Amino acid sequence: MTQSGRTFFLRPRDMIGIVILAFLLIVVLPLTLDNFRLQFVGKYLTYAFVALGLVLCWGYAGILSLGQGVFFGLGGYCMAMFLKLEASSVANTKIQTTPGIPDFMDWNQITALPWFWEPFRSFPFTVLAVVLVPAIFAFIVGFALFKRRVGGVYFAIITQALAAIMTILIVGQQGYTGGINGITDLRTLNGWDIRTDSAKTVLYFVCVGLLIACILIAYFVKSSKLGRILVAMRDKEDRVRFSGYDVSNFKVFVFCLAASLSAIGGAMFTLQVGFMSPSFVGIVPSIEMVIYTAVGGRLSILGAIYGTLLVNWAKTSFSETFPELWLLGLGGLFIAVVLAFPNGIAGLWQTYVAPRLGPLFSDAVKRRDATPPATPPASGPVAPAAAE
């Protein structure tokens, strides 16, 4: 793309990519998979929101967060709190000591709804909270750390610690959070039963719709000057600062955006799967979400979606047949992606497939030579192709 031609934020290549993905998710998969399998895909897609956030945050801005599960969980818990309150109507819970509060609170001798649960009776509030609570949390963490120029591995370790803290907190405070089991037995959304097959199919399409909207947002950010500043920052942070930008603000922004995206995924997870538990918040799920992004290609918005689907599909099929092999496979995948394919599937596509498809799909012509993915440039994770 030359600087003269671009007026719209999507290049033709991006548009084709999005249309193909949408066709796959909206037409091909629903027609070829049974309901049970389609619900699996719906669940995987909720992780794709996290992967999408990580592409912007980690791939573009170079900020590796190992605490994305926290945001996924916050979004999921916000939604679960609303659904749980709806499921815990006085009529449904009349056998409890205190009717009208969630069952796990009753089991833990809590007799009144805690204050922070109260607003989640309102659906509009819940929807706002899903997006804003994680963003505010990310803002506080990001502001404190980025203003003091904490980055790189220190940021990764601190976010990982936050994931650990959040899990211990949720498990420990079971009277308020449902503890290790999480918030379960969710039934209806504004009176609409979400447990039926037809509801799950509808939710699948809602999830796909939201995902495509988020993909468009990600493309918009990427193609704006902000997106280029993120790349510039990853490369030469000082130069950006000495071009008159307050670098930390940009980092805070992209971290908050990634948090909100993850949270939307979390909320959709709760709706489709019907529960939320701390096992999606902690260190292990958080770092697994990073591997989805890495496998798909940390620089590729669409790659991250395919990476998520692929890794989860592999996980499900392996866990069904050889549960032991899966951990070995996942471990091997981490090592292989990092050592041999730092740009993931998208990098392979960009290097081997796209050039054969002609100029619409490849901009390799303009480069002197695309560095093969096996030997990434020493400076960082970023091999040549901004691979889309």
Next chain:
Amino acid sequence: MFSDYSLAELGSIFVMQGFAGLILFSVFVLMALGLAIIFGQMGVINMAHGEFMILGAYVTYFTSQFFLNYLPGLFGIYFFIAMILAFIAAGALGMAVEWLMIRRLYKRPLDTLLATWGLSLILQQIYRSVFGPREVGVELPGWMMGSLPVTDSIEMQINGLFVMGLTICITIAVALLMYRSNWGIQVRAVVQNRIMAGAVGINTEKVDRYTFGLGCGIAGVAGSAFTMIGSTGPTSGQLYIVDTFLVVVFGGAQSLLGTIASAFTISQAQSTLEFFLSGSMAKVLTLLGVVIILMLRPQGLFVIKVRR
């Protein structure tokens, strides 16, 4: 929360919790020492550090079984042999990992984090397949059992005291090695200026490999010590990795003294809080406190100011 106890009881509580804290402190220091070398000196994030520790613990367990079955007369000293074997096993594995994986990633610290996480998953699964999913515990030699009564209400377990003594010895040995030996100078030279160190004839690749091996070896010894106070399972190492990283970062990654001071602060805070709150809240408050302090003072407790 203090009102329920008499002053004398409170005193005993603090001493006993302080002692429990000291044992936790010993484990932290032993794990953190290895990490401080690998992360602080080489800048490599080794997420599999806990698994190296567990390897040492398994080696110790099998050595104890061997002595129990074949050399029961020498059972009293098996631990010292196990410790050496644990160091060698973990160190050798560390050097192999450095050669196969880490050396390709020195310029991509975030990627070492992901790759070593993958390694930790693989090691956990191997332990599970080979040693079984159940936790194993060693039998302590007779002289390590029992406790020393200090006052009526205070007593200290001998195995705990032993682990503490061991920690002190290993710490001193590492400090001497890093700051007094010729080899330590080479390591620090490579860290500060790799190209220059290479130019003055230091084999930087060799130094890297041995440094990484040493860090892992110390983790193995930590695992040995760990068996004295807890049981070992395939995922035991995972439990400590985040805490240990916080210890190292909180202490100021390049400072050995800082690592020890921060291990002390964190372990004491956690064990003292544990008595008054639930274990999980004690941990939450401790970790949160550390994270908040790191937000306010990201360079850690001890830091060397350098000219850029």
Next chain:
Amino acid sequence: MNVITDQMNKDFVLAVEGLTVSFDGFKAVNDLSFYVDENEIRVIIGPNGAGKTTVLDLICGRTKATNGSIRFKSQELTKMKEHEIVRAGVGRKFQNPSIYEDLTVFENLEISYPKGRSVFGALAFRRDAPVKERVQEIAETIFLADQLDQRAEYLSHGQKQWLEIGMLLIQDPELLMLDEPVAGMSVSERKKTAELLNTIIKDRSVIVIEHDMKFVEDIAHKVTVLHQGKILSEGSMAKVQADPKVVEVYLGH
């Protein structure tokens, strides 16, 4: 006393007074004072480790001063953040070319264009005609007009230096600081760079760190010689060259 200092500052674009920075007791810059006039070209020379780059770091806020003041058009820079200093009108080029390798030449220049510097400003930033014209104009000045779509990592070393100069130029700073702008260049590149610098230093004050004496002689209005964080000598090139102290520590080597 204060009144007099303030009076004096008015005439200078940059007034550095009593500037000191110490790193764990080592004073890299020690009680340094100097003044730069409007449209003056000041060259700082000195042996390695004299504190030249540290002085630039202090002015642009990369390093915080232990003591002393730096006043730029009567604004105190020591208390400002890096990006505020840039927005006040100070531009700085690093010793090694510092450009964004993953972006094209056009994008490198565009990022330096002084508009849309806030987060939401950058989101809303449009690549409109004035931006394109300005980028084109700068690209011509720095001899890179036909490389606009090239990824910056494929430029030669000299071209990268020019690109960074162009990135400063597009900001149109009132005070331009250049750290060894011709280091590592071939003879022809060096000649072209001198030409380039001669055109861009008009209408602004410039501080240059440079080792190339021929180059210094060509452009300097005034030379400051630093040695161990202190000023050893200051004045015209001829005066400095005649100073026996300077000859001893620097030129004599």
